Amino acid sequence: MNDPHYRYCRYEVEGPLLTLTIDRPEVLNAFHPDAHREFSDAFDRYAVDPGLRVAIVTGAGEKAFCAGTDLKALSTTGDHTKPRTGFAGITHRFELWKPLIAAVNGLCLGGGMEILAACDLGVAAAHAEFGLPEPRVGLAALGGGLLQRLPRQIGMKDAMALVLALSQ
Template structure:
């Protein structure tokens, strides 16, 4: 597929998706949403791609959210079935996704980052759900995900005022994993490399079980987790044999993702 508003590159097992509208602070119009949905469809379906990074072009913005100019001109606010940026409602994504946040992550941009599994942020990055300031609400998952990560009162303090939070405060609150001086994308690649050193089958089973467990009572979770798709796939995989064998033989495992 030819993309106009995003760039997709592959580095071995790693897919890097870059929102490429720096002149609009990487705000998403309808076509950009569709392109991102297609890119993450391709990533999810490709057995050779195990981890993804999403970032924004330029230094000023990760993503400024929905393109309000498009909305003001009558373009609407439609998003793909898989959510804002084709990611925020992709609840069956067992592969890990890292947000590499440069500059502002506003509204839907912050919701993209919250939908990812890890957030690496440049020290200059800032985050906000400012929708109430323009007569809207953060309806792409931010209202649910942020309180889970930072607690209700901290989340309300951000969501009801629309205030901006810097990268360091984001790390103190718990939604930023690492604050970076210098090459933020290199730091995200380092996290990806550490994930890629693990069995992709085990990584997916872990992510799926953790996210399902958030809403499941422990007694039921411990009984049902063996039936989760990624867990069942892990238990019958070649990787489940390779891992213990490599440990016993004191060598680096050769993961196949099968």
């Protein structure tokens, strides 16, 4: 069943499985403030629902998992608001004990990498591409998932090498 009160987040439950789909394929599933709020709410619901045991996060379409921040919306509104739970409502959510799986089905850039790092497991399609384009637009990868979690998971030097390679 899909929850109709979300506009940018498909919330689909099948038994104990929740599938959250970033539903903005026209902008490569990039996030703006309303999308952040919807995903934060969706993760809140997942956390407290005893019937849900695992969640998969993916992107609508085949082109992109998530291209990060919607820079066009940001340049138009100047609004870079995110919930207290971080980018996509997940990167600052350290207390979530239920498993999250990222199903990367295309471009995974910037904030998409932050979402991936905040998940417990990532699975990528053969055509998936990864990158951190923030330096090219004068930003840093500070969404809370990648730079904070990656060094703890793979060690500081390996994390630094990976982040620098992805930033080229």
